[in-house]
Amino acid sequence: MDSRDDETVVRRRRECLDSRCKHRFTTYERMEAPRLFVVKKDGRREQFNREKILSGLRRACEKRPISEHQMEVVAADLERDLFSRGESEMPAAMIGEKVMEALRNLDKVAYIRFASVYRSFRDVESFQEELATLLSK
Numbered sequence: 697m698d699s700r701d702d703e704t705v706v707r708r709r710r711e712c713l714d715s716r717c718k719h720r721f722t723t724y725e726r727m728e729a730p731r732l733f734v735v736k737k738d739g740r741r742e743q744f745n746r747e748k749i750l751s752g753l754r755r756a757c758e759k760r761p762i763s764e765h766q767m768e769v770v771a772a773d774l775e776r777d778l779f780s781r782g783e784s785e786m787p788a789a790m791i792g793e794k795v796m797e798a799l800r801n802l803d804k805v806a807y808i809r810f811a812s813v814y815r816s817f818r819d820v821e822s823f824q825e826e827l828a829t830l831l832s833k
Contacts, residue, residue: 732778733785741785746775749795756810760803770798804830 706725712718732744753767774794778786792814799807808827817823 730779730782731784734791735785735787737788744775744778744786746771749774749791752795752810752813753799753806755813756799756806757803760806762803762806766802770795770802774798800830800833 708723708725709720710723711720733741734744735741749771750767753770757767774791777794778791796807796811796814799810808830811826812823815822815826817826
């Protein structure tokens, strides 16, 4: 009878085709996202979890002038990019690099915080090299 699209849901008003019944009802259809697995450095595979991305962003952006909305946008953009690739597995390293790229454009301090944990700098020199690279760009 009627169909209305929302960004995430299609709402349909329907009517029973049996001439005696004519019962009306509503159905809601949601697109099921494909499953995406993250391949860790040690070879383990785990299902992609957007909350882990947000958690890392929150830690990196703590006490920085970055709103929760901005972090949500970064996570949503990353998630959309990953799913649009159509692949079922993604290396964790590639996801980390994409997060760092987004943070580099958003806030340099948050980027350095995230990079220091993600890249696990072994010494001050490697940390200084990353800072020098950031400053030269």
